[in-house]
Amino acid sequence: MRTRRLTAVLVAVAALVAGCGYAPTPLPAPPTPSAMSGGSTAAPSQAPQCDDALQSYAPQGAVPAPGRMPSGSTMKTIQDRGRLVAGVSADTYLFASRNPLSGRIEGFDIDLVDAVAAAIFGTAKGHVQLRVITAADRLPLLxxxxxxxxxxxxxxxxxxxxRIAFxxxxxxxxxxxxxxxxxxxxxxADLAGVRVCAPSGTSSLSTLRAxxxxxxAVPAANHTGCxxxxxxxxxDAITGDDTVLAGLAAQDPYATVVGDAxxxxxxxxxxxxxxxxLVRFVNGVLETRRTDGSWTADYDRWLADTLGPAPKPPVLRYGRTR
Structure with missing residues (x-):
């Protein structure tokens, strides 16, 4: 735990340095949209249905063996390119943040990227290109x-x-x-008179007030300010997504995350x-991780210290046709 807290402090220092003019080495040119033309490139003729936002596309049969992606598929295009290009964060501690000791981006989300790459190539090593993006970049880059x-x-x-699929x-x-x-x-129910901080202009602050x-309610510029x-x-308290709070708690030995969401x-x-x-393929990978213990192992590695024992992995919901 002491090592993790030291790493968290170094992550914060690295982030401050990055904000002072550091420019990362440019990534290789990303693939063009035409390079991703693996079997499902036609624009949808109708807007996606959304009676249930969590409803996704069901896997079709077993996940193909690594290195044997179906001809004409998006996965085959990725396999032939030699790398999976993933948009990630680099400053969401425990989910995706740069380890200042190793220089690697690591966390719960990065383990998911590695799992998808390993399902395509047999191993993630040498086959993942992490592209650090902002929240605003997510939809346009997809x-x-x-x-x-x-x-x-x-x-x-x-x-x-x-705009995108999930x-x-x-x-x-x-x-x-x-x-x-x-x-x-x-x-x-225990917050009467309690000073609670949340970043200005966020749903966390408006939800707290409501x-x-x-x-x-005490606004601050961001969660670091809180x-x-x-x-x-x-x-006396900070409110936000438990994923963010877990990262904050990991940086303060006297802090703890409490209550139900x-x-x-x-x-x-x-x-x-x-x-x-590709969505169907990814869902097949997620199903495997749910049932073979990988999801729980990653939770225990990254989140259990601050969020408590692992819950059951989410059950994936299917039935989407467009």
């Missing part, structure tokens, strides 16, 4: 075909289904509270809307 997948704590919504749900996040160890606060009007106020004793934020892997075969 639409243009510049990345094959986006694995970046992205919530599945009907609105996003109008895998089934791979993680259920939700808004929770972070407090000092030993605090009497265990949920929304669901716990008895709390004293953590500074929390450590200075100027607020009071919103639902289902994360999915984003894929270009025309690559339905």
């Amino acid at each position: 639409e243009s075909g510049e990345v094959d997948v986006v694995v970046r704590t992205m919530t599945i919504t009907c609105d996003r289904w109008t 895998s089934g749900e791979y993680y259920r996040a939700g808004q929770k509270l972070l407090v000092k160890e030993g605090s009497d606060v265990t949920g929304l 669901r716990a009007p008895q709390a004293v 953590l500074a106020l929390f450590q200075q004793g100027e607020v 009071f919103t639902a934020e289902p994360y999915g892997i984003g894929v270009n809307a025309d690559r339905v075969d």
Whole structure:
């Protein structure tokens, strides 16, 4: 745990340095949309249905053996290229952040990228190109075909289904509270008069005000600003997605995440809307990880220390036809 907290501090320092003019080495030119023409490139003739945002495309049979992707498929195009191009974060601690000691981006989301690559190539080593992107980049880069997948704590919504496709749900996040160890606060009902920080302009802040009007809402520029106020004793709690709070708690030995989630934020892997075969393939990989223990092992590795024992992996829902 001490090593993880030291790494978290170094990650924060690295992020500050990156914000002071550091320019990463440019990535190789991404594939053009035409290079991804594996069997499902025709534009949908109708807008995607969205009676259920979590409903995705079912796998068709067993996942093909690594190195033997079906001719004409998107996976075969990726196999022939020699690498899976994935849009990821580099500063979401525990999900996808750059380890300043090794220089590698690592976390729960990165393990998912590696699993998809390994299913195509037999191993992820040497076959993954991580493209660090912002949240605003996610949909445009998928639409243009510049990345094959986006694995970046992205919530599945009907609105996003109008532009891209999603895998089934791979993680259920939700808004929770972070407090000092030993605090009497265990949920929304305990927030009367409690100073709670959330970033300005976020749904976390508006949800706090709507669901716990008895709390004293304290805005900050971002979650890092909230953590500074929390450590200075100027607020009593922080609220946000449990995935974010887990990263904050890992950086503060006296902080803990408490209570049940009071919103639902289902994360999915984003894929270009025309690559339905790749969505089905990814769902096959996710199903394997659900049943062989890989999902739980990754949760235990990255999240259990701050979020507690692993829940059951999300059950993927199917039935989408367009």
